[in-house]
Structures are given as C-alpha cells and as structure tokens.
Amino acid sequence: MQTITLVPKEQFKISVEAETITPDNFAGKSADEIGALVAYEGNAPRPLSELFDIKVDGSADAADDVKIEINGNVNRVKRIGEAMTAGLIMINGDVDMRCGAKMKGGTITIKGDADSWVGQEMSGGEINVQGDANYYVGAGYRGESCGMRGGKITVFGNANDFVGEHMCGGEIIIKGNAGIMPGVSNKGGKIVIDGDTDMPGSEMTKGTIIVKGTVKDLVPVYQREGIEAVDGVEFTKYIGDVVVDGVGELFVK
Secondary structure (H helix, E strand, C coil), X not given: CEEXXXXXXXXXXXXXXXXXXXXXXXXXXXXXXXXXXXXXXXXXXXXXXXXXXXXXXXXXXXXXXXXXXXXXXXXXXXXXXXXXXXXXXXXXXXXXXXXXXXXXXXXXXXXXXXXXXXXXXXXXXXXXXXXXXXXXXXXXXXXXXXXXXXXXXXXCCCECCCCCCCCCCCEEEECCCECECCCCCCEEEEEEECCCEECCCXXXXXXXXXXXXXXXXXXXXXXXXXXXXXXXXXXXXXXECHHHCCXXXXXXX
C-alpha cells in the first residue's frame, strides 16, 4: 500500500482545478514526481509541489493500492478524484465542486462538506460525504443528457436542490433533507431521502425515488398506485411522470 499525504500550503483564494489528484496518477510515483504534476490556479499552471506539502509512504504498482489523504480544507480545489478507477481518497475537510466527477471505481470519503456536482456523471465506485452536499449531487454537468450512471453516493447530512438530475443509474442516499426537485428528468437509478424534500421526480421516465420524510409539494404528474411495503415499511406508491409517459416509481412515507 502506498499512502500519499497532501497538506495545502495556504488557504487558496483562487479556485484550483486539480483533476490530477487521483490514485491512478499517483501510483508508483515519488514525492518529487507527484509534485511535478500540474494543476491550474485560475488560468495559471502550477505544479502540485507549489500548492501542497507532499509525503509518500510505501509503494504501489497499481491505483487500487494507493491511498491519498488530504489534511485540511480544500474548499477552493475542484475535480479531486476525477475519472479515478480505483484506490482511496480521504479528504479531512471541505472540498470544492465536481469531486469524484466521472469516477469509475474506488472510494472517496469527505469528512466535511462537498460543493456542487459531487459524483457528477460517475459510473462506478463510492463517495461518502459526512457533512452536507450542495447542488446537483450525482447529476450531469451543463448540457449533459445523463448524470450518474452507476456507483453509490451517500450524504450523511443535507443536500441542496436537484439531487440526481438526469440520473441514469446507480444509487444516491441522503440521510438528511434534500432541496427541491430531486430526480428531475431521471432515466434510471435509485434515490433514497431519509428526511424531507419538495417536488420530487418531475419529468422522470424511469428510476426509483423513496422519501421517508415529508414531501412538501408533489408535482401533479403522478398516478397513485396504492400502498406498498419497501423493506417492511409501508409507503404510498406513485407512477410517473405521466406527462412524459414515465414509469418511474415514487414512494412517499
């Protein structure tokens, strides 16, 4: 196992695009080699060694034997873990947008809060957000017709609006409350919200949404099917969005 520890050298004021921070890119490299990888601070290329103190323990030939530990808030650092296929990333603080975007495997754990588009268009792997998440959890980026395709995202706090927008597969679990319109335009996948939400499933054609709390406002595009038990708990089941000939399932406690 190779463990790479990154500590920010400062509290960044300008956004940093750091899609190079993945187990795939770090596997088998020395601290100097990792430090030579480039991120962008605004539009300026910066080697990682100018942005982070870097420590490497052990060695690895493949990404699945790599653990990256980031100690400190990186709430101005975007795209950490983008397209990773294996390995572990532990973020001991908050993180900026698009963490785990397009990831295919491995695990990301965020001890703090995650900004918007966490798990954007991911197709595999697992993301755990121990704090809150902002907008568009597991959604597609602007102009994309398909968001999350596979894998699993768990948010242990609350999430903001548009959870799983354009979701095509995978699973999202929100332990707290979710904002408006989770599952909008969904084509598959599963969303479970333990708390409250508002207007779930608009324009959904396929997929499943389970709300264990209160739905403040249900969009009038669902046909009530009756009462059905899910994991031993009774929910009111709806089918829709009927306006788009949808057969998505919406369960409301």
